[in-house]
Each structure stands twice: as structure tokens, then as C-alpha cells.
């Protein structure tokens with residue numbers, strides 16, 4: 684899984700990010716991917732305990748892997 688940073692993110696490169704986070708968020712899109720409509724976020728269904736949410740959004744690293 685590639686390690687990504689906000690400096691590589693399309694939104695930061697184009698001054699479109701208003702977030703002040705210490706790490707890349709799930710909105711991460713590689714700057715080199717150009718502006719194409721992002722894929723619909725995929726639900727990842729969990730198999731373990733029911734006390735947690737049954738789904739989660741992909742991580743920034745997983746988003747980068749989609750555009751690699």
C-alpha cells in the first residue's frame with residue numbers, strides 16, 4: 684500500500700482543501716490523476732462484531748492504490 688501525503692493530493696495542489704488535518708483523509712485523490720469524477724466510495728462490509736459500524740470508507744492509501 685503506497686504511503687501518501689496531503690502534498691500529493693489533488694485538492695491541496697489546487698488549493699481546494701480547507702482541512703487542517705495532520706494526515707491525509709479519505710477524500711485523498713492523487714494530483715496526477717487529473718480532475719475526473721471520483722469513483723463512488725465503496726462500502727467495505729465488515730464481518731466481525733455487530734457492535735461496530737457495518738461498513739467503513741477506504742483509507743487515503745486505498746484511494747491512492749485505486750489510481751496507481
Ligand code: SF4
Pocket residue numbers: 688689690692693694695700701702703704706707708709710711712743
Ligand atoms: S488528503 Fe484530505 S486533508 Fe489532505 S489535502 Fe487531500 S483533501 Fe485535504
